[in-house]
Amino acid sequence: MSTIKHPVGPQSNKVYWRRRLVVLLGLLAVIVVIVLIVVGPGRSAEAEKPASDPGSSAAPSTGQTPTATGAGGACAPGSVSVEAVTDEGDYAADQEPALSLVVTNTGPAACSLNVGTAAQVFTIKSGSDVYWTSTDCQTDSSNVPFELQPGVPVKSSAPIVWDRTRSDPGTCDSGERESAPAEGASYHLTVTVDGVTSTTSKQFILN
Incomplete structure (x- = not known):
């Protein structure tokens, strides 16, 4: 009688059949792995290869070099508004004003504006007396083209702190500057970004 169909041993037939099943499953797994190794890479490369590269011959419709955030054209004159912003309206004697700006694209389409420190003033x-200008002692300025979406206000990421002194290029190295009058003195902040100046000034008080 065949020992394949009727195993001979001290244990029951079910035990031997279970062992053979485990061996057969192991052999089947090895065969599957071999097939995947031989066939897999070729089929994978075939599946990942695109039928065509639609972006290889595409060019910006404006004919301009894309900005850091998009391919919009430069903002047209009159299509951008600039607002001067301060963190407070009234400053105590030990407080220094933090100055910011907000730019808004008022046009119908996205456009690019240089919002870097090199384009900010x-x-x-x-009154008519200019007390401080950010460019008097400015260093390490940068140009940052930024794509403005229509109707979306964009605020400067980090404010500039005014030390309440009169700026003068001749005092950049010495650091000896005249303090701005306080005790209720009124000041007005205006901001220019890439040639666009805020239409109104931001008033604040120094105490």
């Missing part, structure tokens, strides 16, 4: 006046 903060000016503080009291």
Whole structure:
């Protein structure tokens, strides 16, 4: 009688059949792995290869070099508004004003504006007297083209702190500057970004 169909041994037939089943499943798994190794890479490369590269011959419709955030054309004159912003309206004697700006694309389409520090000018006046200009002692300025979406206000990421002194290029190294008058003195901040100046100034008080 065949020992394949009727195993001979001290244990029951079910035990031997279970062992053979485990061996057969192991052999089947090895065969599957071999097939995947031989066939897999070729089929995978075939599946991942695109039928065509639609972007290889595409070019910006404006004919301009894309900005850091998109391919919109430069903002047209009159299509951008600039707002001067301060963190407070009234400052105590130990407080220094933090100056910011907000730019908004008022046009119908996205456009690019240089919002880097090289294109920003903060000016503080009291009456007709210019007390401080951000570019007087500016260093390490940068150009940052930024795509403005229509109707979306964009605020400067980090404010500029005014030390309440009169700026002068001749005092950049010495650091000896005249303090701005306080005790209720009124000042006005205007901001220019890439040639666009805020239409109104931001008033604040130094105490």
